[in-house]
Amino acid sequence: MEFDKELDARGLHCPLPILKAKKALAEMTSGQILRVVATDKGSVRDFQAFSKQTGNELLSHSADEREFIFFMKRK
Numbered sequence: 001m002e003f004d005k006e007l008d009a010r011g012l013h014c015p016l017p018i019l020k021a022k023k024a025l026a027e028m029t030s031g032q033i034l035r036v037v038a039t040d041k042g043s044v045r046d047f048q049a050f051s052k053q054t055g056n057e058l059l060s061h062s063a064d065e066r067e068f069i070f071f072m073k074r075k
Contacts, residue, residue, distance in 0.1 A: 004034070011039060017046065031075065033059065036071075
């Protein structure tokens with residue numbers, strides 16, 4: 001998936017990945033896509049809740065053994 005900005009949140013624990021994503025999204029324009037790479041296992045539920053609370057769409061998320069990748073669309 002194409003994206004406009006990338007955030008490396010590897011090694012950060014809750015709530016830092018969400019806080020950094022919130023800041024990054026605030027700097028973007030409506031419709032732009034943010035790619036977030038995180039290692040915190042709780043980040044999946046955190047990003048789902050963040051999406052519902054803020055209206056920024058969680059387009060997709062995937063995971064391998066060590067990393068979680070999220071694509072969020074700025075509202």
